[in-house]
Amino acid sequence: MGQITLEKVTKKFGNVEVIPPLDLTIHDGEFTVFVGPSGCGKSTLLRLIAGLEDMTSGTLRIDGQDATAIPPAKRGLAMVFQSYALYPHMSVRKNIAFPMRMAGVDQATQNAKIDAAAKALNLTDYLDRRPGQLSGGQRQRVAIGRAIVREPSAFLFDEPLSNLDAALRVGMRLEISELHKKLATTMVYVTHDQVEAMTMADKIVVLRAGHIEQVGSPLELYHTPRNTFVAGFIGSPKMNLIDGAEAEKHDAHTIGIRPEHIDVDAQGGPWQGKVGVAEHLGSDTFFHIHDTGLAETITVRAPGEVSFDHGDTVFLTPRDDKIHRFNAEGLRFS
């Protein structure tokens, strides 16, 4: 079991309110991702759940029980840190054994659990090495191993992949997702990378300045962003947000259209502009279109290889049914 409920939780550092009153429920077995730009309070929120920071007010419940005053070790949560926080003077085996040693688990059980974790995480050959002798990805797995052996009711991940290179990150992303499917334990994952959020999450919590902007499944957030912030944050490349006359045509203050929902060709269409930078990815081509009179740049995603050169005049056709409309407060309406 691992249901985590936050009720009117706030956090102040001195006079600065980092988390205004916030309510959130994370259901048992859910993979929840906190995502937002840096400084939005997502790590603080995770540390509040872990108990590494004290809440200024509010209640935290784990499986219905009030856990606000319970010390971190007793909450039954395991955390994987951004720096991995492995103990450098201990071997991998001792690192993984540490939480069990603290809990007074007997030696035979310890060994069995270490071997099982090492096997699951591909660490069997490295058990006697020190963390300093491992690569980034291996260290990451040791940190996860140390969390697994505790059999926590929920895992907390604090930007665990940000110290890895791009290729390794994709691999670890898959491994963590696999792990979640296998263990079916609640996981709370903090990241600033919306791609990680979209690919891993059952539920995404988008945060800005401590406020929850929207909670929903990845596709909910993609299809029906609640406001312009979520619209601009979720999806890659970013959604085009257009104000002014063009928006008024749709009776909105701002309209948003995703790059993949604009067709580009040389013949004709409602919008016209000049090609700036073209990014050829092979599977897709991203065009940054200038001089449209709508916004500074309009990003367009064309499937496959489309060859327009810098400076070419092109015509853009947005798909009307994919246009998102927002009012003056930036809120979605339809």
Place this chain on the structure above:
Amino acid sequence: MATQHSRSAARLMMAPAVILLLGWMLVPLTMTLYFSFKKYLPLRGGDLGWVGFDNYTRFITSSAFWPSIQATLIIVGSVLAITVVLGVLLAILLDQPMWGQGVVRILVIAPFFVMPTVSALVWKNMFMDPVNGLFAHLWNAFGLTPVEWLSQASLTSIVMIVSWQWLPFATLILLTAIQSLDSEQLEAAEMDGAPPLYRFAYITLPHLARAITIVVLIQTIFLLSIFAEILVTTQGSFGTKTLTYLVYQRVLESQNVGLGSAGGVYAVILANIIALFLMRIVGKNLDA
């Protein structure tokens, strides 16, 4: 990195410094060795010729020799133990965020700036004086008979004075080491269920191992040769005669340069034996 050419240029550039340092070390050492084989009494006839190993046997068979080795080891060992233990505790204390941190840190380091002679005199006259000292007043306030520190607890007094001088050094080095400890490691240990004492034992202390090694090595070098503290307090009486002080007495009080030089050679040997043991015990901490 370096080409053949730049390597030989570097050697050439470094040569003056190396030669100077080598001379600095070799000249006194050879002079000591030279005199240790001579009967040389500056006020009683001067150079009286070669005597072989006479000085060495006389020095080691003197009744003052073994007590002096014992006193040296007790002082060095006790001061090391006190400064490392208190240094770790003080460093942890100073690492805590508190009001006036900067001033407090400077105050803690201050004893290190006081010259050994001065600090020993201050301790002797202001704290340990059995009539006017602060300790005497303290003892009187509780109706106790004041302790005559420098005669009744002479070694303890010296250890106290020297520890007070060296504590700031240990604290300073250990404080910088503690500040380099990744706070996420402590948090991880907290999440893993380690109570504060275990966090100290399993995370902080291993992290400090290297800094403690450095403190022990450097302090040993300096503590083996403490002199001023003894000269201005007990002058070697009441069992506080260290090997260094014995050498001083032989050369300057007995005016026997040959005998003192032999003692100096013994001091070098003792320092090397201790250094060897230390490197065996703690040296492995220095391998990264």
